[in-house]
Amino acid sequence: MKLKDIIKLGEKYCYCPSCGNDKIGNDEGKLIVEEHTYYRECSCGFNILIDDRKDEI
Template identity: 45%
Template sequence: MLLRKALELMEKYSNCPDCGSDRLGNGKGTLNIDEDGFIRTCNCGFSIKINSKGEMQK
């Protein structure tokens, strides 16, 4: 994933859109960015996966 796109997504999903939590780690949520895409999860059950083309995946 391009750095610019990763930064945009990190800013957009820094707070969980469902519960507003900004916590990551220790069971509170995850953030995974690699060449294949972007994954953000939250303790409340929110999860989003976006591939390197910027498309949301299930």
């Protein structure tokens, strides 16, 4: 995944769209960035997986 796409997604999902939480770690949420995927999870149950091979960023 390109750095510009990671930054763009980070700006969009920095705050959870469901509850507004901006924390990761310590059971607050997760942020996992791999070669083609961006995964953001929140303790409220929100999660999103974006795959740059399939999804438009």
